Amino acid sequence: MKNNNRLSILITALCIPALTGSNAFAQDNGQSAPYVEGARVPKGYARPPFHVKPHASTAAVVGLTPATVRHAYGFDTITNQGDGMVIAIVDAYDDPKIESDLGVFSTQFSLPACTTANGCFKKIYASGSKPRADSGWALEMALDVEWAHTIAPKAKIVLVEAASNNFNDLMTAVDVAVKNGASVVSMSFGGSEFSSEGSFDSHFSTSPGVTFVASSGDSGYGAEYPAASQSVVSVGGTTLSIDAYGNYIGESAWSGSGGGVSAYEAEPAGQAAWPVPYAGNRGIPDVSYDGNPNTGFAVYDSVTYKRQSGWFQVGGTSAGSPQWAGLFAIANSLRTAAGKAKLGGTYNALYTAGKSAYGSDYHDVTTGSNGTCGTVCNAAGGYDYVTGLGSQQAPNLVQALVAQP
Structure with a gap:
């Protein structure tokens, strides 16, 4: 194992800008300044890693549509749509219009209605009290909820709103998500590593039958x-290429994809079976998904963000976390039908699952980079620290996960 202290110093020197001025969140009360896309936040706090592609008007749909994305990654060939599963979305602060915005999105793209009334949608305040509204986090919630529903339209969605972007509040929300029956929890938020982060790991490791998914970041190289x-x-970001019919052509690493080597977390067993430059240390990300805002996703958000509301084209690794959560919901639904435990x-x-049939379970992303640090910043064949194992070939990977013991 590499020396963690030396690795921490290297990562800090190369990758983490000063957390001061308008790019930082206030630390005294957990309240945030206006969200700055791509900016890091003080240690112990998180921010949503999304990016918006600017448009002159948000009155018309912009960005990739559900039908296009489902076809590109192969979800449209899977009959199961997450039946019987609960996807939890954990974010900070409040989106007061999320349910009605989900309704507009679902109607626009002919997706099943997902409402409180029909039992598909539920919003919970993790602290028991309604948090203040935040326009940046509201756009994140719209992205997360609408695109989890896109990938697994028959799964129930529980949105758990944390009281603030402080990790203590966010982990409280994660626990609430698990208690409300989630088989997969999507966390499109993150912050720079900190020496005591391991104290939060028990929120994930002590919940059998629950899969936790998180965005890898949107500022390029850095864990x-x-x-x-x-x-x-952990889900990194790519730039997706498709033809005029939505057929998959290929992907390259998105320059904003968070990734690298953890300074504090040890390498898990699954990753140890793959050759990596820093054996013994946790590599990030594990997998990837389209994240470039120029190839971003259509999102409807009526909460005003940067003086606009309506249709946005949104990218960032935020987009991959809820969509991978949808894939896990589908796999769990099929596993339940087969009499198996949830993942x-x-x-x-x-x-x-990918070891024996790598070329058919994943799209191997081999070009592009997220920095100038050499091998660790470059996409390559097999596993790499920018795109992980790659993006999913959904029909094959789902079956491989269903086949797991």
Whole structure:
């Protein structure tokens, strides 16, 4: 194992800008300044790693549509749509219009209605009290909820709103999500690693039958938490290429994809079976998904963000976490139908499932980079620290996960 102190110093020197001025969140009361896309936050706090592609008007749909994305990654060939599963979305602060916005999105793209009234949607305040509204986090929630529903339209969605972006409040929300029956928890948030982050790992490691998914970050090379946890599936970002019919052509690493080597977390067993430059240390991410805002996703959000509301085109690794959560919901639904337990320790299962049939379970992303640090910053064949194992070939990977013991 590499020396963690030396690795921590290297990561800090190369990757983490000063956390001061308008790019930082206030630390005295957990309240945030206006969200700055791509900016890091003080240790112990998290921010949503999304990016918006600017448009002159948000009155018309912009960005990739559900039908296009489902076809590109192969979800449209899977009959199961997450039946009987609960996907929990954990974010900070409040989106007061999330249910109505989900309704607009679902109607626009002919997705099943997902409402409180029909039992599909539920919003919970983790602290018991309604948090203040936050426009940046509201756009994150719209992205998360709408695109989890896109991938697994028949799964129930529980949105758990943390009181603030402080990790203590966010982990409280994670616990509430598990208590409300989630088989998969999506966490599109993260912050720079910190020496005591391991104290939060028990929130993920002590919940059998629950898969935790987190975005790897959107500032390029650098490890973030909770993506760095050994018990969390970390999702990096790519640039997706498709033809005029939505057929998959290929992917390259997105320059903003968070990734690298953890300074504090040890390498989990599944990753240890793959050759990596820093054996013994946790590599991030595990997998990837389209994250470039120029190839971003259509999101409807009526909460005003940067003086706009309506349709946005949104990217960032935020987009991958809820969509991978949808994939796990589908796999769990099929496992339940087969009399098997829901996936637990999913992190290792991803590496095991892909080992024997790598070329058919994953799209191997071999070009692009997220920095100038050499090998660790470059996408390559097999596993790499920018795109992980790659993006899913959904029909094959789902069956491989269903086949796991």
